[in-house]
Amino acid sequence: MNSKHALAFYKFTPVSDPKAEQVRWQTLGAETALKGTILVADEGVNGTLIGERKELEEMRWRLEERFGTMPFKWSAVEAENKGFFRFKVKLKKEIVTFGVDGLDLSNKGEHVSADTWNDLLKEPNVVVIDTRNQYEVDIGTFPGAVSPATTNFREFPAWVAENLDRELRPKVAMFCTGGIRCEKASAYLKEQGFDDVYQLSGGILQYLEDVSADDNQWQGECFVFDQRVSVDVDLKQGTYQQCFACRHPITAEDLNSPLYETGVQCPNCAEGDAVDTKQRQRFRERQKQIELARSRGQQHIGVDPKTNS
Numbered sequence: 001m002n003s004k005h006a007l008a009f010y011k012f013t014p015v016s017d018p019k020a021e022q023v024r025w026q027t028l029g030a031e032t033a034l035k036g037t038i039l040v041a042d043e044g045v046n047g048t049l050i051g052e053r054k055e056l057e058e059m060r061w062r063l064e065e066r067f068g069t070m071p072f073k074w075s076a077v078e079a080e081n082k083g084f085f086r087f088k089v090k091l092k093k094e095i096v097t098f099g100v101d102g103l104d105l106s107n108k109g110e111h112v113s114a115d116t117w118n119d120l121l122k123e124p125n126v127v128v129i130d131t132r133n134q135y136e137v138d139i140g141t142f143p144g145a146v147s148p149a150t151t152n153f154r155e156f157p158a159w160v161a162e163n164l165d166r167e168l169r170p171k172v173a174m175f176c177t178g179g180i181r182c183e184k185a186s187a188y189l190k191e192q193g194f195d196d197v198y199q200l201s202g203g204i205l206q207y208l209e210d211v212s213a214d215d216n217q218w219q220g221e222c223f224v225f226d227q228r229v230s231v232d233v234d235l236k237q238g239t240y241q242q243c244f245a246c247r248h249p250i251t252a253e254d255l256n257s258p259l260y261e262t263g264v265q266c267p268n269c270a271e272g273d274a275v276d277t278k279q280r281q282r283f284r285e286r287q288k289q290i291e292l293a294r295s296r297g298q299q300h301i302g303v304d305p306k307t308n309s
Helices: 018-030 053-067 114-122 153-163 180-191 203-210 277-295
Strands: 004-012 035-041 044-052 072-076 087-091 110-112 126-130 171-175 197-200
Touching (some): 004 053, 018 035, 018 087, 114 171, 114 203, 171 180, 171 203
Antiparallel strands (some): 004 044, 035 044
C-alpha cells in the first residue's frame, strides 16, 4: 500500500524574522526524507510537502507549534510520482503574490462550508468568482462561476475595478484551490466597499474532501501546484500532464498535436509571445541533454515525471 501523501498548508501571521525561519525550516527539512517547498514572508507561511505520512505528521506538529493552528490539506500521491525533487524554503515578499500593500487581512469574507457553498451556487443574485488563473480554470470549475481570465493573481484588482459594480455591491462568493488566494481577494473586496463577501472555506480541496458524491457540484479536475498537476473529485492524481515551457495543463490530445514538442512547447504556447525564441532554443538544448542521458540509461537531474522533461 502506498504511504506517500501531499500536505498543503498556509497561515497569515506576522513573522518577525523570515530569514531566521528560512534557516530553521531548511534545517528541519534536511533531517527528513520530505520533498517540497515552503514559502516564508513577513505576512506568514505557505507550503506543499510530499512524503511518508509519519514524517508529514511530525512536520505538521512542528508547524502548528511554531505558528499556531492552521488549515492542512491532505491528499494521496501515486507511488510513481516523485512530487518534488528536494526540500527547499524560499523567502518571499508575499506568500501569495497580490501586489496590494497594507491590505487588512483581519477584515475578509465570511468562510462558508461545502453545504452553504452549494446553496450560494443556486442563488441568482450571487456573483461566483473563480479567483484562480485561467490555466487553472481551464481544467475545472464550479458551474456558473465567473473567471477573471488572469494569468497572474496581481491582475485581480484591475479586473474588479473594471467588472464589479461598487454602487450595486452585489453579493460575492469566491473560491480558489486551498483558500489562500481568497483570503486576500475577499479582504480586497471588503476594502473596496463590498459588504456581502463569502469564501469557500479551505477552497476546492476542502470542498472535495467534505462534500458527498451526490451533492458534489465541481466539474472537471483541480489544478495543484506540485507534479501531480491535477487531482480528480476523489482527490486522486488526475489525468493532466504539464507543459515544461508555459506550465499549462495539457491533455492526451495536446500531446498528439503537431504543435506539441516535448520539453519545448505545447499548443497553448506554440504561438504567441508566452515563450520567446531564446527560451525555446534553451529548452531544446535541455531536452537534447535529457534524451542523451536516457540513451545512457541515466536520469537527467530535475526531470519532471509529469512533463517527461
